[in-house]
Amino acid sequence: MNRIKASPERVMAELAGRGIRVERSHPDFPELLAAVGLEAPGRLPAHFRGDIHAQALTSCLCGRLLSPPVGGLVLDMCAAPGGKTTHMADLMENQGMLVANEPSQPRQSALSGNLSRLGVLNTVITAYQAQQFPMRQRFDHILADVPCSGEGGIRGEGLYREWAEAPPSLLDLQRKILVRGFDLLTPGGVMLYSTCTYAPEENEAALHHLLTTRDRVDVLPLEPGLPYEPGVTSWNGSRYDQRVQKSVRLYPHRVDSVGFFMAFIRRKSG
Amino acid sequence: MLLAYLEKRFGIAGTLFRQYLFFKRSKGWRILRASEHLEKGVCRLKVSVVGIPAFHRVGAFIKPSTRFIQIFGVYASRARLELTTEELQRLLSGREIESNLPDEDGYVVLFHQGSPLGLGLLLKGRLRSQLPKDMRTSPRIHQKGLLSNK
Numbered sequence: 001m002n003r004i005k006a007s008p009e010r011v012m013a014e015l016a017g018r019g020i021r022v023e024r025s026h027p028d029f030p031e032l033l034a035a036v037g038l039e040a041p042g043r044l045p046a047h048f049r050g051d052i053h054a055q056a057l058t059s060c061l062c063g064r065l066l067s068p069p070v071g072g073l074v075l076d077m078c079a080a081p082g083g084k085t086t087h088m089a090d091l092m093e094n095q096g097m098l099v100a101n102e103p104s105q106p107r108q109s110a111l112s113g114n115l116s117r118l119g120v121l122n123t124v125i126t127a128y129q130a131q132q133f134p135m136r137q138r139f140d141h142i143l144a145d146v147p148c149s150g151e152g153g154i155r156g157e158g159l160y161r162e163w164a165e166a167p168p169s170l171l172d173l174q175r176k177i178l179v180r181g182f183d184l185l186t187p188g189g190v191m192l193y194s195t196c197t198y199a200p201e202e203n204e205a206a207l208h209h210l211l212t213t214r215d216r217v218d219v220l221p222l223e224p225g226l227p228y229e230p231g232v233t234s235w236n237g238s239r240y241d242q243r244v245q246k247s248v249r250l251y252p253h254r255v256d257s258v259g260f261f262m263a264f265i266r267r268k269s270g
Numbered sequence: 271m272l273l274a275y276l277e278k279r280f281g282i283a284g285t286l287f288r289q290y291l292f293f294k295r296s297k298g299w300r301i302l303r304a305s306e307h308l309e310k311g312v313c314r315l316k317v318s319v320v321g322i323p324a325f326h327r328v329g330a331f332i333k334p335s336t337r338f339i340q341i342f343g344v345y346a347s348r349a350r351l352e353l354t355t356e357e358l359q360r361l362l363s364g365r366e367i368e369s370n371l372p373d374e375d376g377y378v379v380l381f382h383q384g385s386p387l388g389l390g391l392l393l394k395g396r397l398r399s400q401l402p403k404d405m406r407t408s409p410r411i412h413q414k415g416l417l418s419n420k
Contacts, residue, residue, distance in 0.1 A: 005340070014383075048404075049340060049385060073307040097307035099315065108318065116322040116337045121290070121303040124312065125319035137311045 001031045002086065004094050005119045006051035008033075014046055025057050028225050031090065032060050050118045055083040056258040058152075058250050059196075061224050063087040065264060066192040068141045071096040075139040077130040077181055078146055080107035082114035088143070089120040098123040099139075101130055131176035133184060142191040144181040146174045152196035152259025155252055166202055174202055175209045182214055185267035190220070193263045198249065200235035203261040207231070207247060208240040216268040219243040224262070227254040231263070272299060272325055275332060279376060281347030291321075298326040301338065333377065336388035336402055343379040343386030350379040351390065351397070358382050361390065361399035369397040 001011045008030055015022045015035060025034035034057070041047055041054045062084050068074045070093045079085045079100035089098055100115070100123050102108045108125060115123055128134065130144070149166040174195070181191050195202050211217055231247035233240050247263035272292060273284035291308075293300045302308075302321030323335040334342075343350070349371070357367050361380075369392055371378065378390045378397060389400040 045382075049387065050337070071305075073312075094303065095305070097305040097312055099312060112319050115319075116335075119322070119337065119341045121301060121321055121341075122305065123321070124302065124315075124317045126315050127318045128316075134315065136314050 001033055001052055002050055002118045003031055003090050005049065006046070011046060011051050014051075015044075026060075026225060029060070029064055031087075032057060048117075053083060053086060053114070053118060055087070058226075058255060058257040058260040059083055060087055061226070061250075061260070062143060062145060062192055062194050062262065063091055065222055065224065065262060066141055066143055066190065068092050068098070069096070072141055073139055074098045074141045074143070075133070075181075075184065076100045076143045076145075077133065077177060078102065078144065079111055079125070080104065081110040084143060084145055085111065085123065086114055086118045086120050089115075089118070089122055092122060094120065094122050096122055099126055099137075100124070101126045101128055101133060103127050103129050131173060131180050133180055135183065138184055138186045138189070140186050140189045142181045142184060142189070143194070144177055144191055145194045146177050148174065148195035148197040148202050149199055150196055151198045152250075152252070152261075154259075166197070166199060171201055171206070175206050178206050178210050179213065182210055182217065182265060182267060187267055187269040189267050191265045191267075193265060195261045196258050197261065198251075198259055200232055200238075200240075203249075203263075204231045204233070204235065204240045204244040204247065205238065207244050207263050207265075210265070211241040211243060218266040218268055219246045220264040220266055221246050222248045222262060222264050224248055224250065226250060231261075272332065276334070276342075280343075280345075280349050280379060282342060282345045286342065286345060292324060293320045298332070298335075299324045333400070334389065336400075339379055339388050340386050343381075343388075346379045346386075349373045349376065349392075350381060350386075352381040352384075355382070358387075361397070362401065364399075366396045366398045369395055371397075 012022050020038050021036040022033050026032045046052045068088050068091055076085045080102040085100045102111050178193050228248040228250050231244040250260040252259050276282040277284055289304050291302050291304050300321045301324035322337050324338045325332045325334055360367055375393050378392050380387050380390045390397045391400050
């Protein structure tokens with residue numbers, strides 16, 4: 001639910017009035033609702049008005065765990081199509097400044113469309129390659145929801161047939177984005193690194209790469225409020241820095257949502 | 271010019287926009303909330319898109335965008351109309367409705383169930399929709415079950 005435009009009470013009353021059962025999907029976050037059995041939410045008047053946006057519960061956690069402050073300065077490094085961006089704008093109460101970065105022109109159109117529909121007035125869009133985002137502007141809060149192999153979305157046989165392992169170029173890109181994101185942090189600034197895949201090569205290995213190539217990296221604990229597993233410290237013959245255990249793995253069979261990996265990183269002050 | 275138009279046509283006070291910036295583009299204007307971060311550093315980035323569309327140029331005229339009206343239309347004190355569900359369905363299907371609004375010909379903020387949806391165009395006592403085409407053609411929108419409360 002988009003609180004920039006709608007009140008929780010109005011949205012719930014409208015959906016309930018149309019026979020759509022609505023319930024809280026997370027005990028701590030009132031804007032996250034589950035509409036049981038609803039098909040095609042994008043065709044509802046509430047969607048057109050910008051009162052609601054359909055997104056996986058685990059995707060919504062990214063904004064909540066990064067916790068961008070009202071009035072703050074935030075960078076979303078890989079923003080399109082804008083579900084997490086617009087959620088963060090909601091959490092920022094449409095104040096401060098959010099820089100939504102997306103280099104792909106078609107994806108920028110989708111991003112821009114969602115920003116408009118949801119009434120987001122605190123956001124500008126840039127088109128840098130995320131791994132080359134200019135160093136002249138630093139940020140206190142950064143979301144690096146990087147391109148990935150998308151294993152977390154595989155919940156049926158049909159999708160499985162299309163899945164392929166992440167190529168080395170993707171692994172390289174993810175690491176570069178993560179490192180650039182860290183370099184863009186102000187002292188004391190925080191970044192959430194996330195993927196919707198289980199592959200340790202794309203998750204813990206990327207985090208390990210950051211930990212072994214940069215100083216002043218803190219990995220902070222996360223509490224998603226849903227069942228999770230800690231990051232793995234070894235995989236396929238590779239061993240990772242012990243600090244990766246503070247990252248979280250969310251599995252569909254435990255949270256009934258898209259699988260995700262998240263790591264919360266802080267640049268030490270001083 | 272933009273704020274004067276909003277005040278004159280809709281009664282939307284210009285002071286409402288003290289915290290916002292308008293950016294002129296070839297096809298119209300966009301609106302962004304002012305922030306100290308813009309001046310302190312974000313202005314040094316190469317920005318592709320700013321905020322959301324606020325006004326479009328329509329020939330010699332300006333038209334507030336649907337999304338702008340959905341945010342600020344609630345402040346309109348004139349040239350506004352609360353539609354019944356039947357009236358909204360009629361407009362969405364491409365037909366006109368009769369209107370007794372006292373306002374001069376021009377744009378009107380359309381409300382439904384208390385929420386501003388966008389604009390209609392009032393011409394000689396008849397109102398036609400200026401809502402986006404994708405809203406007009408969506409079949410689910412037209413189903414009474416979705417536009418009316420059970």
